Amino acid sequence: MFQRFEWMIAWRYLRARRSEGGISVMTWISLAGISLAVFALIAVLAVRTGFRYEFVDTIVGANPHVSVLSYGEVLPNGTLTRTVSDYDALTERLSGVEGVVTVKPVVTGQVMATANGRNTGAQVIGIRPEDLAGIPRVASPEQSQGDIADFAGGVALGWFVAQDLGLQAGDMVRLISPEGTKTPFGTSPRVKAYPVTYVFQVGRYDIDKIRIYMPFDEAQIYFNKPELADEVQVTLTDAEQVDSFAPRLIAAAGDGNYLWTWKDAAGGFLRALQMEDNIMFVIMSILVLVATLNITSGLVMLVKNKGRDIGILRTMGLSEGTVLRVFFLCGASIGVVGTAIGTLLGCLFAIYIDQIFGFVNWVAGGGVWDPSVRYISALPARLELGDVLLAVTLSLSLSFIVTIFPARRAARMNPVEALRYE
Structure with a gap:
């Protein structure tokens, strides 16, 4: 040319x-x-x-790609509960969907954590030890203290939760929940101390600042939810394609349940x-x-x-x-x-x-x-x-x-x- x-x-x-x-x-x-x-x-x-x-x-490394939640049911006393009672059966059905990697039931609750004269609000997630080890950002954090293998004997704290309370792995933390023991005079707060077995930093401030993981069985007792779960969390092979998985997941979840994806949570x-x-x-x-x-x-x-x-x-x-x-x-x-x-x-x-x-x-x-x-x-x-x-x-x-x-x-x-x- x-x-x-x-x-x-x-x-x-x-x-x-x-x-x-x-x-x-x-x-x-x-x-x-x-x-x-x-x-x-x-x-x-x-x-x-x-x-x-x-x-x-x-987000997807420390949170579920999809949460399966219940629309709720009205108990005989007239109160509305959104807990999931058949979480084992629901977990089995969801595990059979193609593209699903892990399925785990969890219990969630809000508490006040206190130690060394300091207090901070926190989100507690009750989860089984083997399921916690499957969360990528928690199992392989940016930095950590303690050993995730010891999680069953205590609680795991987000990095900034531990900093706010002046805690390290091996210390004790007290958790205070307003939904405690029911007495003739009303509901008294539940206060219980746990050893800190693991401290993690996933690299996302709003997670490291508030999150505490607790063993699933202990969380059911602590939040007065025996044999119940608040939601079932699902991890997929491709988080970006979560919308294409939705029809199959909702079909497996059955009536009375709905999906809340990571895109819904972080859409803004x-x-x-x-x-x-x-x-x-x-x-x-x-x-x-x-x-x-x-x-x-x-x-x-x-x-x-x-x-x-x-x-x-x-x-x-x-x-x-x-x-x-x-x-x-x-x-x-x-x-x-x-x-x-x-x-x-x-x-x-x-x-x-x-x-x-x-x-x-x-x-x-x-x-x-x-x-x-x-x-x-x-x-x-x-x-x-x-x-x-x-x-x-x-x-x-x-x-x-x-x-x-x-x-x-x-x-x-x-x-x-x-x-x-x-």
């Missing part, structure tokens, strides 16, 4: 010094602008993808992330567009400076198409090289983000990342081939498009007018 001499002329124009009528300075400015714009776009896309991946992973966060993703991509695309416009300004100056050369080339027999391709090569080369440099910098940033962010945190004196606001414990980045290709395609497309106008202007220049005053 491009002749060898066209490449030679384009290269000669790009590297010419200003004293020779070239635009070397504008070339470097355009190159730097495109490189930085592509670098910023890839960095933003990597952080965006990493943030969503880490956010979802902390996911929609906010999607909206932010779209806005950031538009903003960064505008940044790339502004950077590529430097190519247009540089080429316009080049065409003006090289008017005599264009006139001579035309009188020597070069066609309009040849001149257009020469100046198109000038602009496109800047776009390609700038995109390549920006892509390399963006990929390196995504790969070494932990070290870069650690340095920034050190320079700022710490405290740059607040997990209580962002819910995850570190700034993530995930480099995806699709994101890199999207950034490269956008940059190259804009670079080629903005090059066409000055290139056509050069091609349509009248050689007589270009040489009139020479």
Whole structure:
């Protein structure tokens, strides 16, 4: 498509010094602008993808993909209960659904935890030891104390629950529930002390801040729910495809039960992330567009400076198409090289983000990342081939498009007018 001499002329124009009528300075400015714009776009896309991946992973890694709950029934005394009495049969039916990995009944309740003169509210989940060991983020946490194998002899605390109470593995914690022993004078709170056998950090602040795991049988006794469960939790092979599993799960669960998926629980966060993703991509695309416009300004100056050369080339027999391709090569080369440099910098940033962010945190004196606001414990980045290709395609497309106008202007220049005053 491009002749060898066209490449030679384009290269000669790009590297010419200003004293020779070239635009070397504008070339470097355009190159730097495109490189930085592509670098910023890839960095933003990597952080965006990493943030969503880490956010979802902390949800599905420490929470069920689907919770099967009961609509409830009215007891003879007129009270409404939403507990599940046939949880073993329900667990067996759900386990037979294709794509289901684990099914576990749980008991849940709200308590006040106290130790060392400190108090904090907490969510207690009663779960069997073998089921707790199957929760990925709890079994393989970011950091931990104690041994999950000792869970049957006590309780497991979230990292920030233990910090708030000044506890470590091996200490005692008292749990206070308002739904305690029923007496002729009313219901008295239930207070019981448990050894802390395991402390975990799943990496999600709102979980580490409130969660306490208790053995299932003990939770049934503690919350006055003998032979009952509050819900049955299901883990699937693919959490992202939870909607496609729903019909089969509800059919297996039977009448009187309904599903509550992780997408229902975190729907607001996911929609906010999607909206932010779209806005950031538009903003960064505008940044790339502004950077590529430097190519247009540089080429316009080049065409003006090289008017005599264009006139001579035309009188020597070069066609309009040849001149257009020469100046198109000038602009496109800047776009390609700038995109390549920006892509390399963006990929390196995504790969070494932990070290870069650690340095920034050190320079700022710490405290740059607040997990209580962002819910995850570190700034993530995930480099995806699709994101890199999207950034490269956008940059190259804009670079080629903005090059066409000055290139056509050069091609349509009248050689007589270009040489009139020479």
